[in-house]
Amino acid sequence: MPRVPSEAFRAPKGVHDVLPPESGTWAELVARFADRAARSGYGLIISPVFEHIEVFQRVGEHTDVVSKEMYELTDKGGRILALRPEGTASVVRAYVQHRPTAPWKVWYVAPNFRYERAQKGRYRQHWQLGVEALGVDDPALDVEVIALLDGFYRDLGLTGVTLALNSMGDAESRPGYVAALRDHLLRHAAALGTEFRERVDANPLRVLDTKVPEWQEVVEHAPQLTEHLSDASRVHFEQVQEGLQALGIAYELAPRLVRGFDYYTRTTFEFQTDALDAAQNALGGGGRFDGLAEAMGGPPTPGIGFGAGIERLVLALEAGGSAAPSLRRLDAFVINGLGEVGSTKATLLVSDLREEGLGADRAYGGRSVNAQWKVADRSGARFGVMLGRDEAARDAVAVKDLESGDQVEVPEKELGTWLSDRRAGRSDATR
Numbered sequence: 001m002p003r004v005p006s007e008a009f010r011a012p013k014g015v016h017d018v019l020p021p022e023s024g025t026w027a028e029l030v031a032r033f034a035d036r037a038a039r040s041g042y043g044l045i046i047s048p049v050f051e052h053i054e055v056f057q058r059v060g061e062h063t064d065v066v067s068k069e070m071y072e073l074t075d076k077g078g079r080i081l082a083l084r085p086e087g088t089a090s091v092v093r094a095y096v097q098h099r100p101t102a103p104w105k106v107w108y109v110a111p112n113f114r115y116e117r118a119q120k121g122r123y124r125q126h127w128q129l130g131v132e133a134l135g136v137d138d139p140a141l142d143v144e145v146i147a148l149l150d151g152f153y154r155d156l157g158l159t160g161v162t163l164a165l166n167s168m169g170d171a172e173s174r175p176g177y178v179a180a181l182r183d184h185l186l187r188h189a190a191a192l193g194t195e196f197r198e199r200v201d202a203n204p205l206r207v208l209d210t211k212v213p214e215w216q217e218v219v220e221h222a223p224q225l226t227e228h229l230s231d232a233s234r235v236h237f238e239q240v241q242e243g244l245q246a247l248g249i250a251y252e253l254a255p256r257l258v259r260g261f262d263y264y265t266r267t268t269f270e271f272q273t274d275a276l277d278a279a280q281n282a283l284g285g286g287g288r289f290d291g292l293a294e295a296m297g298g299p300p301t302p303g304i305g306f307g308a309g310i311e312r313l314v315l316a317l318e319a320g321g322s323a324a325p326s327l328r329r330l331d332a333f334v335i336n337g338l339g340e341v342g343s344t345k346a347t348l349l350v351s352d353l354r355e356e357g358l359g360a361d362r363a364y365g366g367r368s369v370n371a372q373w374k375v376a377d378r379s380g381a382r383f384g385v386m387l388g389r390d391e392a393a394r395d396a397v398a399v400k401d402l403e404s405g406d407q408v409e410v411p412e413k414e415l416g417t418w419l420s421d422r423r424a425g426r427s428d429a430t431r
């Protein structure tokens with residue numbers, strides 16, 4: 001067999017494995033998000049990782065994500081496909097295909113693929129938790145969607161998070177604004193080079209959130225979207241703000257928040273964290289996409305949603321020093337001090353504990369008691385449960401708090417209840 005370079009057996013640049021114990025945090029984040037979404041009436045959608053390329057071209061031919069960063073492939077049948085760069089397009093494609101009854105509220109946890117310059121907080125495969133709600137243009141829905149993400153972050157104890165809010169206007173207000181913006185930008189185009197000019201020609205909105213320092217001054221003095229809203233868009237935006245205020249959700253108006261896709265209309269928002277560099281400070285964001293279903297051949301259907309990066313959330317939790325929530329730890333690690341005959345007893349004990357809803361594990365392979373205690377320490381379990389000869393004579397087990405080292409004896413048949421009480425905080429560690 002030809003020699004394979006060792007690089008081949010490493011994850012490609014910009015992608016990563018998520019391993020225990022960090023993956024425990026991921027599982028907990030997903031579980032909490034799922035619970036919150038379900039409590040607000042959202043059902044899970046699982047959509048394919050790749051689609052016909054046109055699905056994504058609809059969300060922004062003039063955006064970097066679609067025109068420069070997409071993973072495109074041709075399958076063996078000659079179909080031109082693309083790996084999903086974001087979640088909204090697939091959800092809307094599914095809506096148009098299946099025509100579920102509106103309002104249709106779905107949530108997802110899904111990987112997305114973008115050929116980006118890989119750095120901390122920016123990856124070529126990243127994961128998003130998100131929701132999309134279709135079929136309703138009531139501002140109460142905008143408020144619900146924003147509140148869902150706000151509540152999720154608040155629950156996690158994240159600090160240093162700001163909610164930026166804008167309205168992108170609608171089909172009625174946008175053309176007038178875009179014309180005024182283009183005029184303003186073109187007046188400065190000669191000095192700013194061909195790339196600037198090309199962007200303005202393609203879609204002047206795409207220049208508004210530029211990170212290019214030389215462009216920023218011109219952009220800062222550009223006319224603002226919110227000054228050009230149609231009456232309907234203005235009223236909608238005011239109602240969204242009133243709703244957020246009623247719920248006590250703080251926000252900052254961000255007139256240049258256009259976000260990275262062409263589908264946005266009216267409400268757009270982004271939760272930004274001060275824990276990450278400015279280029280990666282968006283924790284999660286979204287907005288309305290009232291024209292997208294129609295652009296995919298469906299009936300005119302308003303919609304709103306958001307996507308929230310999991311990797312960035314984990315980084316922000318770490319940076320903020322808040323204990324990242326972790327999937328519940330093992331309650332007990334069973335140590336067999338009875339030799340060969342004890343192995344079946346240990347199997348039965350962990351099995352019983354697991355059936356009782358507790359987390360339990362054990363060592364394998366007839367290792368010494370000392371070695372088993374070491375595995376117990378590494379396991380992260382709260383208690384070590386020792387099957388010892390003396391205790392066995394009394395139908396009991398020795399239970400050791402693996403943090404404090406305190407030890408007590410517990411009748412074997414009461415072990416499940418004893419551990420459950422500790423889990424529920426009904427009793428001090430080993431008392």
Ligand code: HAM
Nearest residue numbers: 086088122123126282283284285286287305306307309
């Ligand atoms: P987005 O702003 O492109 O929006 O991505 C949403 C979130 O995904 C970002 O705020 C960020 O946390 C995370 N993210 C994006 N790209 C990367 C990356 N390369 N590495 C790590 N994290 C990343 C969307 O994707 C829209 N589909 C959101 C939406 C849903 N709008 C309406 N509905």
